[in-house]
Amino acid sequence: GNHNPWWANAVVYQIYPRSFQDTNGDGCGDLPGITSRLDYLADLGVDVLWLSPVYKSPQDDNGYDISDYQDIDPMFGTLSDMDRLLAEAHQRGLKVVMDLVVNHTSDEHAWFQASRDPQDPHADWYWWRPAKEGHEPGTPGAEPNSWGSYFGGSAWEYDPQRGEYYFHQFSKKQPDLNWENPRMRQAVYAMMNWWLDRGIDGFRMDVITLISKHVDADGELPGVGRSTMSAGPVGPEGYSNPGPLCQDGPRLDEFLQEMHREVFDGRHGYMTVGEAPGISPVRDEFITNPANHELDMLFLFEHTDIDHGPESKWDVVPWKLTDLKKTLGRHQRAVAQAGWASLFFDNHDQPRSVSRWGDTSTDRLRVLSAKALALLMHMHRGTPYIYQGEELGMTNAGFTRLDQYRDLESINLYHQRVDQAGVVSGERMLAGLAAMSRDNSRTPMQWDDGKYAGFTAEYAPREPWIPVNPNKDQINAASQVRDPDSVFSFYQRLIELRHSDVLVSAGEWDLLDPEDEQVYAFTRSLPAEQAAGIKEAEGHKLLVVVNASSRPAKVPAQTRALLGGHAGADQILLSTYKEEETTASLLIGKLSPWEAFVYRL
Numbered sequence: 001g002n003h004n005p006w007w008a009n010a011v012v013y014q015i016y017p018r019s020f021q022d023t024n025g026d027g028c029g030d031l032p033g034i035t036s037r038l039d040y041l042a043d044l045g046v047d048v049l050w051l052s053p054v055y056k057s058p059q060d061d062n063g064y065d066i067s068d069y070q071d072i073d074p075m076f077g078t079l080s081d082m083d084r085l086l087a088e089a090h091q092r093g094l095k096v097v098m099d100l101v102v103n104h105t106s107d108e109h110a111w112f113q114a115s116r117d118p119q120d121p122h123a124d125w126y127w128w129r130p131a132k133e134g135h136e137p138g139t140p141g142a143e144p145n146s147w148g149s150y151f152g153g154s155a156w157e158y159d160p161q162r163g164e165y166y167f168h169q170f171s172k173k174q175p176d177l178n179w180e181n182p183r184m185r186q187a188v189y190a191m192m193n194w195w196l197d198r199g200i201d202g203f204r205m206d207v208i209t210l211i212s213k214h215v216d217a218d219g220e221l222p223g224v225g226r227s228t229m230s231a232g233p234v235g236p237e238g239y240s241n242p243g244p245l246c247q248d249g250p251r252l253d254e255f256l257q258e259m260h261r262e263v264f265d266g267r268h269g270y271m272t273v274g275e276a277p278g279i280s281p282v283r284d285e286f287i288t289n290p291a292n293h294e295l296d297m298l299f300l301f302e303h304t305d306i307d308h309g310p311e312s313k314w315d316v317v318p319w320k321l322t323d324l325k326k327t328l329g330r331h332q333r334a335v336a337q338a339g340w341a342s343l344f345f346d347n348h349d350q351p352r353s354v355s356r357w358g359d360t361s362t363d364r365l366r367v368l369s370a371k372a373l374a375l376l377m378h379m380h381r382g383t384p385y386i387y388q389g390e391e392l393g394m395t396n397a398g399f400t401r402l403d404q405y406r407d408l409e410s411i412n413l414y415h416q417r418v419d420q421a422g423v424v425s426g427e428r429m430l431a432g433l434a435a436m437s438r439d440n441s442r443t444p445m446q447w448d449d450g451k452y453a454g455f456t457a458e459y460a461p462r463e464p465w466i467p468v469n470p471n472k473d474q475i476n477a478a479s480q481v482r483d484p485d486s487v488f489s490f491y492q493r494l495i496e497l498r499h500s501d502v503l504v505s506a507g508e509w510d511l512l513d514p515e516d517e518q519v520y521a522f523t524r525s526l527p528a529e530q531a532a533g534i535k536e537a538e539g540h541k542l543l544v545v546v547n548a549s550s551r552p553a554k555v556p557a558q559t560r561a562l563l564g565g566h567a568g569a570d571q572i573l574l575s576t577y578k579e580e581e582t583t584a585s586l587l588i589g590k591l592s593p594w595e596a597f598v599y600r601l
């Protein structure tokens with residue numbers, strides 16, 4: 001049914017605070033910087049801000065390594081800066097969601113430091129294991145199993161003080177918390193309640209589907225000690241992948257339901273979204289079905305994998321529009337009856353969508369494709385997420401040398417693949433980074449065409465922490481906010497459409513012409529019994545058509561049949577071209593490059 005909670009009509013805007021707005025000239029974005037830009041965000045029309053982590057952190061992984069959950073990193077400001085941001089956002093009707101990183105902490109967190117003592121009550125709050133039998137602890141090959149870290153090297157780090165190894169799926173400064181320990185879980189829930197009581201409106205939960213590991217009957221991790229399970233095959237870089245045995249583990253539902261009871265029951269007006277590697281569509285429905293009291297929605301990554309090579313994401317392969325339809329379609333259908341989808345191309349871990357799925361070869365095609373991709377994604381059923389700068393059509397960074405990168409994943413994986421394992425040449429890995437590195441989306445927000453794009457003052461004592469993209473001269477907010485033809489203005493209209501037309505948020509999604517490799521088309525409609533209560537929706541159906549290519553495209557058969565006798569300009573609610581141009585396209589049955597429109601049938 002159409003339960004239609006507030007976040008079903010909402011658009012979320014993700015802020016990567018380090019790269020958004022610097023106010024004190026240290027080259028890093030900060031909380032007062034976000035507060036100073038709230039009017040811009042309100043003008044864009046979004047409803048919710050999601051802040052990537054701003055907690056106290058050694059910044060090994062740009063804040064995804066938290067050393068104190070209940071404090072703000074001095075680099076970003078203070079707790080009172082946070083209170084002020086919350087108050088100012090709420091005043092403008094904007095909600096604020098924080099990043100919750102509880103699969104792991106920093107190794108500098110007090111809990112981890114305490115757990116290094118086997119007698120301490122925190123001894124069991126992380127995954128500590130002895131060296132492999134018959135090996136000298138701390139020597140190569142003595143790691144408890146063959147798992148590799150996603151950020152390079154073994155997933156095990158030896159601690160001489162404790163005389164044991166700890167498990168870390170991400171960097172060695174991000175030890176995995178042991179969710180099997182109930183006292184650890186209660187500490188996490190207490191921290192979450194503390195933030196909600198302070199006034200935040202929910203959480204985006206970092207790799208939350210990794211918190212329950214697939215252990216054997218004795219609680220042992222695969223391949224460790226006398227474990228009865230295998231850690232999986234070792235790949236060309238010398239490690240096996242912990243993924244399959246650390247995702248969607250047997251106690252995930254239990255932990256999420258417990259969290260719901262301890263934190264969210266009895267609260268209203270909040271939202272939760274879980275980052276969900278390894279979650280199948282069936283599990284997606286279960287976890288987001290309100291009847292199961294887990295999470296409101298999940299980020300699935302099937303569609304962002306379609307251009308990854310079979311061995312790694314760094315070996316980029318051409319993607320097919322039919323694969324995008326299949327993967328997004330699976331997510332849409334999974335939650336058609338119950339549950340809810342989140343809609344995104346970009347975030348701080350993905351390259352920029354206009355560079356990846358669009359066309360940046362000319363200014364004209366860049367603008368057209370940025371709009372077409374926005375329309376494609378936002379017109380699906382679910383809650384759309386905009387990543388800072390996406391609303392301007394910001395592009396990839398264009399880095400050509402390793403020393404331009406800051407991201408530990410990019411740098412570590414370069415060394416592991418090129419220098420250590422020798423599975424790829426330096427040139428090829430740099431090409432892989434140019435296409436896929438997370439730094440592509442982390443360059444400073446382009447506010448204007450000033451020396452540092454308005455991200456930091458021109459006289460600032462420190463340069464931005466990562467180079468500004470030189471295309472800030474062409475692509476920036478100052479030139480777009482008042483230009484009706486800009487990508488920014490197009491996003492404004494898309495958001496308005498969602499807010500004003502119930503079909504956009506609630507309508508059923510049905511794909512048309514699934515085999516077409518150029519045109520992505522679908523309808524959004526409400527069945528009579530649902531539309532009955534909602535006056536504007538009665539008898540209405542939206543048709544969404546996107547030429548996702550830089551070549552002209554024929555309107556495919558099913559879409560053409562639906563359009564039938566219609567061709568009125570007043571039925572075009574939004575188009576990447578002028579209304580009369582789109583009407584003309586429909587008359588001849590041929591779409592221009594990146595022509596995309598919403599049509600009321």
Ligand code: NOJ
Nearest residue numbers: 061064101170206207349
């Ligand atoms: C997913 C986050 O989005 C990413 O940026 C981070 O590096 C890892 N989780 C580890 O926290």
Ligand code: CA
Nearest residue numbers: 022024028030
């Ligand atoms: Ca700063």
